[in-house]
Amino acid sequence: MKIIVPMAGMGKRMRPHTLTVPKPLIPIAGKPIVQRLVEEIAKVSDEKIDEIAYIIGDFGKDVEEQLGEIAVNLGAKSSIYYQKEALGTAHAIYCAANSLTGKVIVAFADTLFKADFTLEADADSVIWVQKVEDPSAFGVVKLDAMNKITDFVEKPQQFVSDLAIIGIYYFKNGDNLRDELKSLIDNDIRVNGEYQLTDALENMKNKGLIFKPGQVIEWMDCGNKDATVHTNQRILEYHKNDDLVCGSSHQENSIIIPPCYIGENVEITNSIIGPHVSVGANTSVCNSLVRNSIIQRHSNLENLNLENSMIGNHVDIHGDVTELNVGDFATLSK
Template sequence: MYTASSIKGLVLAAGEGSRLRPFTFSRPKHLIPLLGKPMIQYPIEDLFSTGVRDIGIVVGYFGDMIRDILGDGTGFDARFTYIQQEKRLGIAHAIHRAIETGFVDREFIVYLGDNILSNGIKDYARTWFEDNSDVHILLARVRDPRRFGVAIVRDGRIVKLVEKPKEFVSDLAVVGVYMFRDPDLVEKAFKSLKPSWRGEYEVTELIQWFIDNGYKVSYSIVSGWWKDVGTYDGLLDAVYLLLDRADPRIEGVVEGDVKGRVVVEKGAIVKGSVYGPAYIGRDVIVERNAVVEHYVSIEQGARVLSGSIMRSLVMDGAEIDLNKARLIDSVIGSRSIIKCSRELQGDISLVISDYSRVQL
């Protein structure tokens, strides 16, 4: 019988997020806010939706910050156990650390802390458990398979996994969710591995061991979208996709004009105009001379004094004063200040790290 409460969850959040520098010089990427939540909260809540409440979080880079933000899980009606991965030696090594420390001692689901799936994993977890598979993985069709591990499938069966292929072998990318039935078998597989050319123990090679040794490795092709949030473009894509599924909600004060699917959190004050889909976080102020256009997430405590913003992420505490200019396709770091003292016309696109100041 499928009882998710007996399954453990494992969220991986030890990486440095080098592709998201300079933001990750001052925090782990997993704490970058998206619509009022740190990125890592989305996979955690997805595990909750399956019934999993006992979750290990593998940390390394700025791990103390993740502990401080998430706590021990009591605020989520769950239990969080933190597992240290001192050296970032790959996903398979992170899984090994969770087993080695004794946290993983039964069936478990691994979820990368920078992955978001629109339809969640609940149905796939049930499929894995009811099929009695040793390993179950999720696949998604992608345009550029070279960026991912991919699966070669023949006659409905996975025959080979290839990590970041240089030549086309399949367009079925391996999504960052892996389900394992027996931790002892996983450890046996790990001990057979050697570091790849990247110096990491690859999860694709770990799963390949199960395939090569005749164990049952099943898969599901995900419906809806899947986003691996590891780049600036990925951040903005995540904002767009999350806003597309957000339900409109007004809990703050609206003195100006709000149209379309807009979320206005408690403590926010909108004096100007907001056109959805858009997210206005807690204690945000949108002044009278400011316009927030489509696909914008303005995080807690930010202030938009003047100008227009479109297709952008403005992080907590930032201040935007654009005069008559428009900010588009931009990522603005926490507590940064952008001030346009001249009457510039047209669009501006910026990627600004935390605590920065830009004078135009």
């Protein structure tokens, strides 16, 4: 089994954090988004993950090495492909054409999920879906009485279904997908200037391939600051029975209200942390109250009353503030 991860987007809605770090590498409860994504996929796959192919932009050698480590830790080969121009979902996946063979899972790296099922062996493809209140913002699927997908509709303006495609797809034969993506690009079939994956899926269905839905327990978005902080909260809840406080961290005259992730060499003094807080390695928090927030690595926080916040790496903040969205290398004082 191969996992294809398109992640070349610029993550504009997650700025300022994505000015220095690609969005899929932003940590959620101590692990990068993309790592949590591929680990969750591995759990629902009965087969060994042989390769993880990442489609990225010009992210640099350090990022590529980090992605490689994520693959190696799952016992998989790492492959890197580049998307130089944003030309749609179909184009992004086709950038990894050389890896689109055999059994393939395609997972866009801006979402996390929890699921309690295994892939159906009799389906040519499984499309992960979730019910949503406003389907007009998503690609959706329609089902027949046999629970097979009959239609793919991109951002319907009139109601046709509330089953939104969450961005994770299984294909029994990746060669079929590769051929359909190539056909779209060779024939320059675009919607609003972009090559759409749903067009390729529709063509495959019309050729007789069987598509079935995969229902998830929960779908968690990482599209902006508030959504990412909420996803951090939900992931911490799922892991609340795990030991999330690293042994090298130190607390003095402080209280940690679980669930919280406390990274390596974190120093917490005269503070109350939690619930639902993640603190990255080598960060110090002093004389502060922090709730429902993500604080990344090598930062220094003092005299804060903080909640629903996202703090980057190498940040220094001193003063009485309640909600922040601060990227890397910032300094704030009051």
